[in-house]
Structures are given as structure tokens and as C-alpha cells.
Amino acid sequence: MFSRVLFAELFKAWCRFPLLFWGFLFIPIFSFAADLVLLSHPFRLPNAAPRVDLLFLLSHAMEISASPLAQVFFVAAAAVIFGTEYDSETWRLVATRARRVHWILAKVLLYAIGVFCSLTLVALGTTFCAILDSINRFVPLVWEAHGGSAFAAFAAVFGISWLELLLLGSVTGLVAVATRSVLVSAVTVILIAFSQWILVLLVPLTTVARGGASSTAILTSLPGLAANVGRFFITHAEVSPGLYIPAREAGIAVASLWGWIALTLALTLIWFHRQELSRE
Numbered sequence: 001m002f003s004r005v006l007f008a009e010l011f012k013a014w015c016r017f018p019l020l021f022w023g024f025l026f027i028p029i030f031s032f033a034a035d036l037v038l039l040s041h042p043f044r045l046p047n048a049a050p051r052v053d054l055l056f057l058l059s060h061a062m063e064i065s066a067s068p069l070a071q072v073f074f075v076a077a078a079a080v081i082f083g084t085e086y087d088s089e090t091w092r093l094v095a096t097r098a099r100r101v102h103w104i105l106a107k108v109l110l111y112a113i114g115v116f117c118s119l120t121l122v123a124l125g126t127t128f129c130a131i132l133d134s135i136n137r138f139v140p141l142v143w144e145a146h147g148g149s150a151f152a153a154f155a156a157v158f159g160i161s162w163l164e165l166l167l168l169g170s171v172t173g174l175v176a177v178a179t180r181s182v183l184v185s186a187v188t189v190i191l192i193a194f195s196q197w198i199l200v201l202l203v204p205l206t207t208v209a210r211g212g213a214s215s216t217a218i219l220t221s222l223p224g225l226a227a228n229v230g231r232f233f234i235t236h237a238e239v240s241p242g243l244y245i246p247a248r249e250a251g252i253a254v255a256s257l258w259g260w261i262a263l264t265l266a267l268t269l270i271w272f273h274r275q276e277l278s279r280e
Helices: 001-016 018-041 054-066 068-088 093-095 099-136 149-177 184-202 205-209 213-221 223-234 245-271
Strands: none
Touching: 001 018, 001 099, 018 054, 018 068, 018 099, 054 068, 054 099, 054 149, 054 223, 068 093, 068 099, 068 149, 068 184, 093 099, 099 149, 099 245, 149 184, 149 223, 149 245, 184 223, 205 213, 205 223, 213 223, 213 245, 223 245
16 A cells, blocks of 8 residues: 555656756756856865865765755755645545555655655766866876775765755654645745754854763754764864764764654654544
């Protein structure tokens, strides 16, 4: 039964070109266009090695999941996926055809697939531009990671960004189910995401890197900061000269993301299971 529900959600999404384009394709297209602009107007760092670091470029590209402007489009996509049946008043017609938990899980999986494809397109566009830059400048294209596999490092960074956007969609789904509205859920989560972005900017990463109870509390309360900490740890980037993110804080950051996703999904399932749908 779940496979039928998932197929129905995929079919509905496939028939909604605005959802696919603005929700999952616009950001990769914009990212690719920005990379092409930077490629045509390059800037050189003094004393930089003559090479193109593909892993660095891909890791930087994956940070698009933390951009409040990019998050607007993903929030809008999640709001449409979770809230359309309320606005069109069709839940009372389809909800009885399968278990309610199946409908929510199918929508979550649909959004997760869309985000995965979107991030994959961003990575492909960045890789293409990196190859062009390497050919244009006649410099080597390097693919190296600190003390490990470059592919594993990129996969981990990709996974962190995917979890960050998955949490964003889960929160949007919870608000959409609670408010029964596409517009209210989109506006509410956009404001929440923008507020969190400001809070993340106000928290210095050096505080997290030094560890302690305060860093644990911050990471568990700010999932956006947790995603940023995870990316810093995977790429072995310096928080400040000689200071790096410890493995303990990175583990707490990843656990925080998974915990928030599980919590929002559980609340959505409980709320939707108990919801009266006689009018929707």
C-alpha cells in the first residue's frame, strides 16, 4: 500500500512543473549561473597554489543549504507538498484510501528525493565549472581530503546539507499540518529560518570548538549551527588559527540534526493521525 501512496505523490509532483522548477531546479540553475559568472570574472588569492581544489569547491557549494535565500525555495516546495490537500480540500477524499502515516511518510520521502536531486545538480554544476576552470588556467584539478578519502568527505558534507534541508522540510510539514495552510506554513518557516540564520551568525564557532556544556546546549538548540559545525569538522577547516572542531562536538551536531528530524516527523504523524478531515 505504501508503494501506491508514494507513486501517487510522485505522479502529482511530476504534474506540477512550478513545484519541480521553483522548488528543486531553480537553486541548481542559479548556482550554476553564479559559478559561470565567477569563472568569467575570476579573482586570485595572493600566494595561492596554482590548482583547482574540487573538494573545496564542492564543500563550499553544499553550504547553499544554509543560505536563507535558497531555503525560501525549499520551504515553498515543502509547503506545497504538505499543504496542497488542505487548500484544495481533497484530504477527505484521499485520506481514507490508505493509512494516514503512509501519506505523511510518502510526502517526506518525496521531499527528500527532491532535495537529494537538487543538491546533486548543484554538485554536478560545480564540478563542470571546476573542470572548465582547470582547462582554462592550465592548472591541475586536485581531489584530496585531509587524512582520508575525498569521496567519503564529500559524501559526508553532502549528507549534512541534505539533513539540514530535510529538517527544514520536516518543520514546514509540521506547520502545514498544524495550520492547514500552504501560505501560513511557508511564511512561518521562512521567518524561523531567517531568525535562526541571524542567531548562527551571532554564535562564534570558537565557543563550540572549545567544547563544554555550553557548546552542547547550543548545538542541540540551533540545528543550523550543528550543520555548519559538521561541515567544518569533515573538511578539517580551521575555526581560528590552529583551532579545529573536535570529534565530540561533530558527533553532537549530527545527532542534533537527526534528533530534530525525528521529533518533527513524530509530531507531524501524531498531529495528522488525530486531525479531523471532514472539511478538507
